Amino acid sequence: MRITRILILSILLMPVWHQNAMSAAVNKNVMVAGQNIGTLTLSNPAPYSDANRGGVTVSGNFAGNYPPLKSGVEIRWVQLISTSHPINTATAANTPYFDPGELDTTGDNDPFYWNTGLKANDGNNHPEFLYTNKQSNSGKTISFFDEPKRLFADKPVSWTAELSAVCWTPGTTEFGILWSGTYGFTIDNAGAVGVTGWNELASPAYLTQARLTAAFSGWTIGNPEHCITPEPASMLLAAMGLGAVGLRRRRAVPTGRSREG
Secondary structure, three states: OOOOOOOOOOHHHOOOEEEOOOOOOEEEEEEEOOEEEEEEEEOOOEEEEOOOEEEEEEEEEEEEOOOOEOOOOEEEEEEEEEEOOOOOOOOOOOOOEEEOOOOOOOOOOOOOOOEOOOEOOOOOEOHHHEHHHHEEOOOOEEEEEEOOEEEHHHOOEEEEEEEEEEEEOOOOOEEEEEEEEEEEEEEOOOOOEEEEEEEEEOOOOOOOHHHHHHHOOOOEEEOHHHHEOOOHHHHHHHHHHHHHHHHHHHHHOOOOOOOOO
16 A cells, blocks of 8 residues: 555554564675676565554665666566455455455556556646656665555454566567565454564566556566666677678578578
């Protein structure tokens, strides 16, 4: 759930909470084809509580390196949620859906967490969700923030998000996955809020091509190597390979004959 502001916590009304042992901040270089394409920084998921709701707060950013990232490539976030209490979606409980949900009229028609355009599906401008307003460092860095909540009255509650940093070229309907991880929270029958820390994934479980196609027809998950400029050594090897192929072809074509296309 995207949040535009952080509410003031009421300490006196805050219920009991715990944070499990897996919680840890993410601060790492992200590699693609042996090249460091940027630094991912994500805060420890922290418990949220007010008089009526419990949840989790998390923030962070991805600072891209240009190069090896190609000029014009953007870093975006894609988040899917699986929860016992879905909102802004017709998706069944405990079934992953894209955030924002398809019934959230402040979203747009792209699969990204922050909106691509200023005008959302409700016909109004939403600069608070525009991805370019989340960028810094001349567009090389993009921030992330989420603070999902559910009512204590709905307990027990489970809520898990799978967040992916992806690379995307504006104007296309393809992105490459750079990193994925999960975090979340629970509210037990006693009203205690539990926070689930970051669990890094070798590959996303919620963000699949089938689920992407079902929600956003025409969008594809591509190879993230398409987002980077090849290393000079790789370009040299490729050129040498092409040269060798050309030499073999020239030797195979008799002198004085032209090939038919």
